Amino acid sequence: MALSLFSFGNSPLHAQAASDNIVIGASLPLSGNNAAAGQEGLAVMKAYFDSVNKAGGIDGRMLQLMVLDDGYVPKKAAENAQALIDAKALTLFHCWGTSNCNAMMPVITQAGIPMVAGIAGSGLMRQQPGRLAFNIRASTDAEIDTMVRQMSSVGQGSIAVVYQNDPFGKSAQAASQAVFTKHKLQPVAEISIEPDASNVVAVTEALKKLPALNGIILLASPTATLGLITHARKNQLNTQFYNLAAQANQKVVAGLGEHTKGVVFTTLVPSPWKEGMAVVREYQHIYSTATGKQDYSYLGMEVFINARTLVEGLRKAGRNVTRESLVNAMETKGEKVYGPMTVHFKPGSHNGSSYVSLAIINKQGRFVE
Incomplete structure (x- = not known):
């Protein structure tokens, strides 16, 4: 299995990790159904790690990002995790999706390597994180809890749950049942709705x-979400829909077209368009400088905060960081x-954030909180 290797700053590109670099491994969906999200996440990672290296790295050591494409396939994600471990990655950064994170967890546990910032709101990384998994985003339970509290506050007491008929959807359904209780x-x-929207x-x-x-x-992925909402609206079902944060992106907005009214999304990070916040300005500057683009997004904001969190842990662990010292640093680096x-x-609490907000889409096709 060939590794795609990205080096930053003045680090030369090698077929394997340079001995003095801090190697960060990532298995991302760079192809397949979730390729757009994986590619966007990679662009943000590269931009931020490059900025760290240009400022001197971590006590003079450069960050080196090794990336493998898993195509959003759990079995391949697990294989990638092992390949990255064999290539001497110090830590793994991001697993993508509940099923992929579930598949990677046994490999991570066996190797004793930390996993920072999985893109998953439920599953093994939540239920059995141990000392190795560090979750930054709020859980799916917290997202649904925010939905239910909002709906209750405005008198929406007659609520239906539509969940995708796969492991992701069923785990979200289980979370919703606990919230309702x-x-x-x-x-x-x-x-239940099929992932391909065939039963809309x-x-x-x-x-x-x-x-x-x-x-x-x-509780569904983009295909089923777009299929159901557009069909429902065309057939005079105008009931308000509440969606998970994973669907709060411009692709979904474009897919909804004229049917955005009455569609609500959870959000898990600050708005990437609120330039009054220092972290938003930093994200926008680093990303736009590196890419020449201004297509800011909630996902980009999340990956940026995740990358900052990992680097803070690396800085606290110091120049001679090891897997174990990184775990200790992450647990003690403070708020x-x-x-x-x-x-x-x-120690004993590896769910980093409980922040959840709500957003709607305005007439200009922009998210408003």
Whole structure:
């Protein structure tokens, strides 16, 4: 299996890790159904790590990013994790999606290598993180809890849950059940939707038959999300939809077209367009300088904060950082505040943030919180 290797600053490109570099391994979906997200995440990582190296690296040591494409396939993600470990990565940075993170966790545990900032709100990284997995984003439970509290506050008590018929959707459904129990509520229906949206007609008809329905929690990936909402709107189902943060992106906005009214999204990081915040200005400057683009996004903001969090841990661990000393540094580096979002780990608590907000799409196709 060939490694794609990116070196930054003045570090030369080698077929394997340079001995004095700090090697960061990442398995990303650079092809397949989630390739756009993986490519965007990679661009942000490269931009930030390059900026760190141009400023002298970590006590003079350069950051070196090794990247493998997993195509958003769990088995390949696990194989990539092992390949990166064999290539002497100090840490793994980002696994992408609940199923991929689940597949990588046994490999991570066996090798004793830290995994920082998985892009997953549920699964093994949440349930059994041990000392090695550091979750930054809020959990799926927290996202759904924010939805339910908002819906309850505006009188939307007749709520249906539509979940994707795969491990991701079923884990989110389980999270929703726990949230409803916590709030002493019961959904009026729980309906599964196929990942390819092939049963949107049946799902829409089932929703239309529910009496007094005034809110729908949709736990699905982009294809199913777009398929259901557009079909529902074309068939006069105007009930408000609430979606997970993973769908808060311009591709979904474009796919919804004229059907954006009454569509709500959770968000897990500060708005990447609020330039009054220092972290937003830094993200925008570093990303636009490196890429020449200004296509800022919630995902880009999240990857940027994740990369900053990893580098803070590396700085605290010092020049002679090891896997174990990085784990200790991450647990003891203290609290970091990014506007409304706080990231903080400690021994026995590896869920760094609980921040969740809500956003809608305005008439200009922009997210407004």
